[in-house]
Amino acid sequence: MLIFEQSSKGRRAHAQSPAAMASLDDLPADMLRKAPPLMPEVSEMQAVRHYTRLSQKNFSIDTHFYPLGSCTMKYNPRACNSLSMLPGLVDRHPYAPDSHSQGFLSCMHDLQEILKEVTGMKAVSLSPMAGAQGEFAGVAMIKAYHDARNDTARNEIIVPDAAHGTNPASAVMCGYKIKEIPTRDDGDIDVNALKQVLGPQTAGIMLTNPSTVGVFERRIQEIAALVHDAGGLLYYDGANLNAILGKVRPGDMGFDVIHMNLHKTFSTPHGGGGPGAGPVGVSERLEPFLPIPMVDYDGTQYRFVTADDRPQSIGRLSAFAGNAGILLRAYIYARLLGREGMTRVAEYSTLNANYMLKKMKAAGFEAAYPERRATHEFIITLRKEARDLGVNAMDFAKRLLDYGVHAPTTYFPLLVPECFLIEPTETESIDSLDNFIEAMIQIREEARNEADRVKGAPYTLPVRRLDDVKAARELDIAWKPTE
């Protein structure tokens, strides 16, 4: 039942608003609402009960193993939440003067420094509010760099066919055309194809490393040299940073600009779809173009750096300082981990992924890149099962939900048919991993003996499979009262 359907006229949470309605007699009558908006009319307890019960219908990291590839569903430490909401921090106004903001500013500055160090970049701006905004900022900086050199013929961004959709979308938002290059069967991008498309029209290339197919781009140094020689710049999509944190640095690989997904690598909460945070790091040549604001330290005082200090900045992407509360959570996480903790993130996420890959291969599942090491994630293709048993990746995914596991990422990357992209993360124990593999084996057995059972899953959740076609065709996206 919707919250609206539990309303009763005149019911409300009396403790939560002023005792009386203050006068609005200084406002012209024709500017006022004639009728109140149609909102729920429920008691405080009704609201609490309703939303508590809704929460219980969700899968979450706190309740389920959630091996979503490229999403890094690791444990969200509770201390990151409570310490970022301390009085003084949670109620700080974004425009409070620097003199009264040294606590907050010092956290932001420290985080900038930590992210610089762990990625091997020269400067960092924390302001982009999500990975996609970080991508936009990165491409915008590449454009600003070429424009500043009057190198305006460069109108193409190269993207592997396996790239995350936000990569080409962000490049187009910056006015670029996209040139796609293929990925080889061994998982690396096709360097010969790259050589074909490089030229005076190349502004840059957007890469993820490890790539979206879950393997390390072994020829990255060669690729960097080729792109730089052609006058282009390299953009690093940090979605898979968890695989290499503290082990390899994008700056050392030759990248000019990177974005990090703090809601992945630095364990800030996924929150049912956000908020994220997508700080960008740059090499020296892109430093003047970083988005504002940033934080500076002169040895005694911290302060916000503004547009005046950075005349070549691509500008601001948000009204204030980005997702500040998220940045605080990431900072607290970084202090809990420390330098050894960060290196262990890469080590144990990689250990977990390789263990799962080995066991799944042994159980007869087909790896998409069987000759390659898993990084922090790997791909299984269920094309044989789809062909022989009529049960596809979607069906396996839905049946996994009945086994109490959230399905891995399905049908991404697009170039592997019927794929599962599986990322356990470092915070899962061997029991979680074994349970998952056991569930997959059992579902395959079900698929052999009783395919329809798998195809009709899930059975144990609040709803069965949903009619997406109807959802789009008969659009119902806002409740309207029935007369």
Place this chain on the structure above:
Amino acid sequence: MPFIPHTEEEVRHMLDTIGANSIDDLFDEIPADLRSFSLDGIPEGLPEMEVAHLMHERARKDSNVHCFIGAGAYDHHIPAAVWEIATRGEFYSAYTPYQAEASQGTLQLLYEYQSMMSALMGMDVSNASLYDGASALGEAILMAIRAHRKSKSKKILVPKSLHPAYRQAANAIVKNQDIELIEIPFENATGKTSLDALSEYAGADITALVIGQPNFFGVLEDVDALTRWAEENNAMTIAVVNPLAMSILKPPGQWGENGVDIACGEGQPLGIPLSSGGPYFGFMCATQKIVRQMPGRIIGRTVDLDGKPGFSLTLQAREQHIRRSKATSNICTNQGLMVTAATIHMSMMGAEGLARAAAGSHDKHRKLVSGLSAIKGVGVKFDSPVFNETVISLPVENATVLEALAADNVLAGFDLKKDYPELGNALLVCSTEKQGDASIDLFVEKLGTLLAS
């Protein structure tokens, strides 16, 4: 090893299974020269107790201020239950609802949010949020350009009375797409967008007009006149509004003859703490006609195999994961956690509660302005009705006032000098319903003493 559960024995077993000698072997595909560096610049990890100590210390430094700044972020009362529920693990650590059956909690909540937001704005439809108000404006501009079939100019009229940071952020987002943002001045006496200045563009090909309500100065614009101008000139209208204000003011769906095409803004006043400016959430509502041009996630109600009602992401063909370079936007996340809190907040407050909060806030602010303007030399800058904020003019430099009062932990307002030098020495002051009378008295007293000296 914080958050890593493995025992030594388990590690050995796992390595044996893999057939590797050490964890290091698992990185053997990575060139050796990429793997040698030190991370000395990163401090060692600390136990939670020590990190807590550190954070308490830093939080204390920024505490105990009397804040009279609004300027796009407002400190309203938030019921305790809102964040207790929003930070439940089932909401806090859930992912984007791509597997709809496993996410009915979040999906239903987002559907309820869409419903409440449309109602508050008086519009047909809403999306499930964007990053913040400023980027929502950028996205609204891109949407208007896509949706306006007849206009080719890509010219957008933007009032100077709109939040400077919103104008800057919108510019950063649209500047590489041949879009022209044209500034419309405000009248010096009233602080309202000048209809005279607007008339210069009568008959021209204008894609959209942006209207703020209240505007950055807290001033209430003549929204009907502005909307009608756009209607007469075949321009789309983009409203940028304070959502709490819409509980008492005429909402954008009822402006002019037909209401606006797109309404957007900052959702922070609806249950989100100040938190140094983020995370907040941008809201966007539109008419049914142009719903398919809307960026961001949208949740739809449908049924399952048994005919039972359920919710899922819909119209996904607009989004980056399907359309890639042809997507309506590159946006991937919404501000899920913030919208969760806002929805619980709106349910708990209801229309009456929100209206009382808005009126109470406006009332406290009137008390503040009344006290300040009674001080010799302090005036109210604009002769207009306002909501929640007022521009006051000072007889001395802004910096003098701000620094002196900050020494007593009174943050006296937003300094307008930089963005609006034409206003002279003027501060934008705000007070919400949460402000204590004692704080207001302190501000008035300190300013009075300073100016008398």
